[in-house]
Amino acid sequence: xxxxxxxxxxxxxxxxxxxxxxxxxxxxxxxxxxxSRAQAHxxxxxxxxxxxxxxxxxxxxxxxxMTAQPDIPSLDxxxxxxxxxxRGGSSPGDGLRVVAWTRRTVExxxxxxxxxxxxxxxxxxxxxxxxxxxxxxxxxxxxxxxxEVRTVALQEWQIFYYRGNAWSNxxxxxxxxxxxxxxxxxxxxxxxxxxxxxxxxxEGVRLVLTLSPGQALEGTLTxxxxxxxxxxxx
Numbered sequence: 696x697x698x699x700x701x702x703x704x705x706x707x708x709x710x711x712x713x714x715x716x717x718x719x720x721x722x723x724x725x726x727x728x729x730x731s732r733a734q735a736h737x738x739x740x741x742x743x744x745x746x747x748x749x750x751x752x753x754x755x756x757x758x759x760x761m762t763a764q765p766d767i768p769s770l771d772x773x774x775x776x777x778x779x780x781x782r783g784g785s786s787p788g789d790g791l792r793v794v795a796w797t798r799r800t801v802e803x804x805x806x807x808x809x810x811x812x813x814x815x816x817x818x819x820x821x822x823x824x825x826x827x828x829x830x831x832x833x834x835x836x837x838x839x840x841x842x843e844v845r846t847v848a849l850q851e852w853q854i855f856y857y858r859g860n861a862w863s864n865x866x867x868x869x870x871x872x873x874x875x876x877x878x879x880x881x882x883x884x885x886x887x888x889x890x891x892x893x894x895x896x897x898e899g900v901r902l903v904l905t906l907s908p909g910q911a912l913e914g915t916l917t918x919x920x921x922x923x924x925x926x927x928x929x
Contacts, residue, residue, distance in 0.1 A: 743911035776832030857899030
């Protein structure tokens with residue numbers, strides 16, 4: 696009884712099989728690459744949202760901790776730099792800190808920056824830090840850059856004060872309070888001067904951010920802050 700010889704694959708059949716396997720491998724790789732890109736995009740969006748939330752939370756915390764000092768402004772906006780005099784911590788021994796916010800362009804992209812002084816325990820140190828904060832916003836030194844944090848990408852930002860039942864530009868006559876915050880109390884005591892400075896502060900501060908495109912959040916974002924004293928806080 697004769698047995699038939701087993702028949703193998705022809706060269707054409709092998710080439711077709713290899714081509715099909717290669718095509719399946721390419722399609723599988725593209726599918727995995729698409730999933731990986733989608734996950735990376737979602738993670739970036741999540742990071743952008745968290746960065747904006749953390750930045751706005753820090754902004755609110757700085758204003759909440761604002762404190763008045765005799766003959767030194769507690770809040771100042773010159774159109775470019777926002778300076779805030781705030782408590783350094785929860786206890787009196789923590790001293791004070793000066794924080795500042797500004798927008799700066801880095802490699803063609805605008806970013807919102809925050810600067811913070813070390814704890815300040817003497818009047819001389821407070822005055823020096825207040826001046827240094829303004830200089831940082833105009834031309835930061837290498838030492839200043841060590842104390843700054845770059846936050847969100849920003850096209851522009853605006854500040855408005857709430858006084859007299861209306862929002863106004865702090866640089867306009869309506870937004871100022873007769874320059875009381877910058878005027879020294881010549882004949883008043885330190886306590887009276889601090890109280891005068893506290894009274895000169897706006898009842899609210901409106902922050903308007905124009906976020907750069909390409910982030911999870913784009914366009915204009917508005918954040919209002921209201922002093923606790925106005926709403927009956929202790």
